[in-house]
Amino acid sequence: MTATPVSGPDKILLSHGEGGKRSHDLIGRVIARHFANPVLSNFFDSGLLGRIDGEIAFTTDGHVVTPAFFPGGDIGRLAVCGAVNDLAVCGAKGLAISCGLVLEEGFPIETLERVLMSMRDAAAEAGVFVACGDTKVVEKGKGDGIFINTAAIGVMAPGWRPSYEAVRPGDRILLSGTMGDHYIAVLVARQGLSVTAPVLSDMAPLGGLLLPAVERFGKGIRIMRDPTRGGVGVTLNEIATSAKARFVLDEERLPVRESVRGVCEILGFDPLYLANEGKALLIVDASAAEDVLVSLREHPLGREAAIVGEVAEGSPGVRMRTLAGGLRAVDYPVGDQLPRIC
Amino acid sequence: MTATPVSGPDKILLSHGEGGKRSHDLIGRVIARHFANPVLSNFFDSGLLGRIDGEIAFTTDGHVVTPAFFPGGDIGRLAVCGAVNDLAVCGAKGLAISCGLVLEEGFPIETLERVLMSMRDAAAEAGVFVACGDTKVVEKGKGDGIFINTAAIGVMAPGWRPSYEAVRPGDRILLSGTMGDHYIAVLVARQGLSVTAPVLSDMAPLGGLLLPAVERFGKGIRIMRDPTRGGVGVTLNEIATSAKARFVLDEERLPVRESVRGVCEILGFDPLYLANEGKALLIVDASAAEDVLVSLREHPLGREAAIVGEVAEGSPGVRMRTLAGGLRAVDYPVGDQLPRIC
DSSP states (O other): OOOOOOSSOSBOOGGGGSSSHHHHHIIIIIIHHHTOOTTGGGOOSSEEEEEOOSEEEEEEEEEOOSSSEETTEEHHHHHHHHHHHHHHTTTEEEEEEEEEEEEETTOBHHHHHHHHHHHHHHHHHHTOEEEEEEEEEEOTTSSOSEEEEEEEEEEEOTTOOOOSTTOOTTOEEEEOSOSSHHHHHHHHHHHTOOOSSOOOOOOOOOHHHHHHHHHHHGGGEEEEEOOOTTHHHHHHHHHHHHHTOEEEEEGGGOOOOHHHHHHHHHHTOOGGGSOOSSOOEEEEOHHHHHHHHHHHHTSGGGTTOEEEEEEESSSSEEEEEOTTSOEEEOOSOOSOOOSOOO | OOOOOOOSOSBOOGGGGSSSHHHHHIIIIIIHHHTOOTTGGGOOSSEEEEEOOSEEEEEEEEEOOSSSEETTEEHHHHHHHHHHHHHHTTTEEEEEEEEEEEEETTOBHHHHHHHHHHHHHHHHHHTOEEEEEEEEEEOTTSSOSEEEEEEEEEEEOTTOOOOSTTOOTTOEEEEOSOSSHHHHHHHHHHHTOOOSSOOOOOOOOOHHHHHHHHHHHGGGEEEEEOOOTTHHHHHHHHHHHHHTOEEEEEGGGOOOOHHHHHHHHHHTOOGGGSOOSSOOEEEEOHHHHHHHHHHHHTSGGGTTOEEEEEEESSSSEEEEEOTTSOEEEOOSOOSOOOSOOO
């Protein structure tokens, strides 16, 4: 899968952002070529999507990850997964996405094409198409290669809505897979760490995993969130605050890949706070929890799903039953984490 | 209209982008506070918009203008106008927008608040609300203060669609007002030029101007575009290509503010290629053109609207009848223009 050669400069020039012939050529010959579809190829100022039957969800996600390529993917795939996963955890099937690029002068066009092809492939995997786009160029030193903003439109599963209010003591906390893979993959790539077992980013579009569960179990699933920046620890704190709920995790049940645990032990990271890009947290009615778990495990992206805790009586917050048998508070992380992980 | 003081750091820190407590506080206490509405305040991963009755239009627009503040507005107002105008020229009434921020470490939070308030006010003026957002932080020297991506969802005027195919010889070319105001306002601010007559950016949301005309004249209006980057000259070339049409402009009819003309004469700019952010080009059936013109002029944003040319027989392209009586080609601009004008 290689890019078709395109005549013209091989790097992004400031004039690619000025709106003249060069902008026109970049958009038409390089960018839109990869995303060709009947909506985009009209070249109207908006993508005309027609009538959409159902309730609409709308989200946006910016991506500034560095490096732009890392084990398991790149900023293009990340940009698609980030947006469609924000839909999926709200119970919405992705329909259309946007592609907003901020390119730094001097960025290689061949690299841009690799990122665009990666977006195209991820969009196909997620069942969405690129309906609109925008490209801006900034001077060398005023950006960092490539930033991508995606927005996405989806259609809600009929009859289901996320509900913080529905969370109640006894509910179970499910996690769809291992923690921290994305963070560690980016960290290893950025710092050129030498690791024995490679760690791949877990990024993946989650609609295929989550939407069948929502359709099958309905209100048995209270709420879903994807634990990206800040990881499971921060995301659960946010849910606890919104739901006014107390969550108790079981440390021994939290899935962590051995290779990730190894890097965490060397560098002193707690996997609980590390970003994922292909995982979901679900708060589920106790009576449905085992069935939801089985359903998640039937999907390739949910093989390592686990019930990792439950909702308890008490003041809002997050606690963890440790391997040592104690109960410790899981707060927002105190130490600085890596910037630009997504 | 001042920002309520917020405790905490007065500049953007890298930790504002890490997903922990500081990110949470920035989003909750600073950003979402300005955009408070029932959809956003749920803090779900997507904005849940409910059922939308009608055909949907979807667009995105990135904003990297420098400086971020200039006569007539700032990057916040620009980000809202840019997105909703892409909807308006497609005949769609804006409903919801997103707010995707890329902030550079060290960016003053007080300045961020000014930009957000400006977005909020422009959104109210345009009749849209902020349904979702995302905020990323990059290291000092890897961005340039603030970049804003907006995406927008709108509902099409029933029964109308832009149509390049409908353009035919005899159609009139209408321009809703003067050319180049936005470009010159940003240029003057960036270069600290001393000008006798101040030039204000023309940026404004165009739905209120254009949608009543679409509803009233229907298919009499063939297509509309907003001449932003590259100005009227580039936008007409793009329409000419898509419509396979030949456009002939009358130089004497092209509206240019005296103050803009003055700066152009000194610096050697052709106003035909200068960006606008509150103007529209309309290709209109000859029999409706005068009525559309009257309708545009009734609106405050269309007071200086004019019929500036017509569609002629012949090969696709743009020509201009000059003041001197000749006919010259209007191609894509050759010289480099200013980057980062929007």
